[in-house]
Amino acid sequence: MRLPTQALMLASVAFVAPLSAQTPIDSALYRYVRSVRAIDNHTHIGLPVLPGQPADSDYDALPVGGIPPYSFPARLTPQNPEFILAWRELYGYPYRDRTDAHLKELLALKSRLRGQQGLKYPGWILDKLNIDVALTNRMSVGAGLEYPRFRWVPFADPLLYPLDVKTVAAVTPDRLDLVPRERKHIQRYLKALNLDEPPATLAEYTAKVVTPTLQRWKRENAIAIKYEIGYLRALDFSAVSAASAEPVYARFARGGTPSVEEYKLVQDYLFRYIAREAGRLGLAVQIHAMDGAGGYFVGAGIDPLLLEPMVTDSAYRPTNFVLIHGGWPYTRHTGSLFGKPNVYADISFLGSVNSPAITAGVIREWLTFFPEKVMFGSDAYPDNELLGWEEWGWLGATGARKALAMALTGMMLDREITRDRAMELARMVLRENAAKLYGIK
Secondary structure, three states, X not given: OOOOHHHHHHHOEEOOOOOOOOOOEEHHHHHHHHHOOEEEEEEOOOOOOOOOOOOOOOOOOOXXXXXXXXXXXXXXXXXXXXXXXXXXXXXXXXXXXXOHHHHHHXXXXXXXXXXXXXXXXXXXXXXXXXXXXXXXXOOOOOOOOOOOOEEEEOEOHHHHOOOOOHHHHOOOHHHHHHHHHHHHHHHHHHHHOOOOOOOOOHHHHHHHHHHHHHHHHHHOOEOEEEEOHHHOOOOOOOOOOHHHHHHHHHHHOOOOOOOHHHHHHHHHHHHHHXXXXXXXXXXXXXXXOOOOOOOOOOHHHHOHHHHHHHHOOHHHOOOOEEEEHHHOOOHHHHHHHOOOOOEEEEXXXXXXXXXXXXXXXXXXXXXXXXXXXEEOOOOEOOOOOOOOHHHHHHHHHHHHHHHHHHHHHHHHHOOOOOHHHHHHHHHHHHHHHHHHHHOOO
């Protein structure tokens, strides 16, 4: 008896542990997905640990260690059994458990390998993750994170905080810790321009601080700029004229504290000014778009559709916008914005916090509509000594590849695409879309 074509296709599918029996992955396709040398759209890779050097603190502008206690996603805790496999693959960890004695050995093993690799350590880890080029979202880069394998993405948020922040910091308990950090960072940006304080007028601030800072980043091989602004305020950046924002800036540039509403006028103007300048300079604008860490994070504020009035404005069409982390839980809103020619998204962190089966559904829906807009990302992030950027990178990269293979398998089984097209889509997501967007050869 001859089996139907659908049954024959199912017979060729391998079920890859530890995935559920209800989630098939074509084994040959999965091998291909794992073989593609990826471009990682979003990481916070740490500097190599060198003797006598201070601990790296530039991996994030807004580390969340100082905010009130909050719930932590289960897959990112040391109890996740996937991390045992990560330790085995990354470092040759010889055990299949996590006893205190064995974890102590693990830390010693990691330290020894870092010492052996020295400045080559970040690249050595990328090779293990089969990542060719990594975009590194950091305050600064240094030895061990050199261009062209590591492409810098600096933080633009501090440029939105030239005035006193007492009122905007008091909006939530989380922001009491996070917002003042941006004021410290803007001082760092001013110092790089040999300035002690922001200029007295908004026009001078944009001309003498904002544009020169973007130009400096471009000279230093930055490939994009990044906003973590969802931790600080909502993404509703209205079209505010200079005539409306200038009096507020001038009134508080030398003292006093603007209200939340007054500060929003200045920030809305600055955000749109920066977007135009970034487009002129060829810098993509990456925006954190995912419900974030913190018990007081305002999830409604990161809905990607809040950006729709700006991305549909012809003045900003030369600027490419990238929604980091895909806009979860508003992933369909992200998909609707893909219809705009200048909007993209990555799947970074989705492969870490969600199971591959859940992420596969998001990827499949996006690929059905706009496959050229979807990019791979790991969100490699240094949480602690046991789970560093290496482990988070492994979890994000492994989860994303599994999810991509699941999505493509499902599309093949439903005869939406051929195997050749599935392989083409895998290359697009893992590498080619980012290469085209950022001009990576």
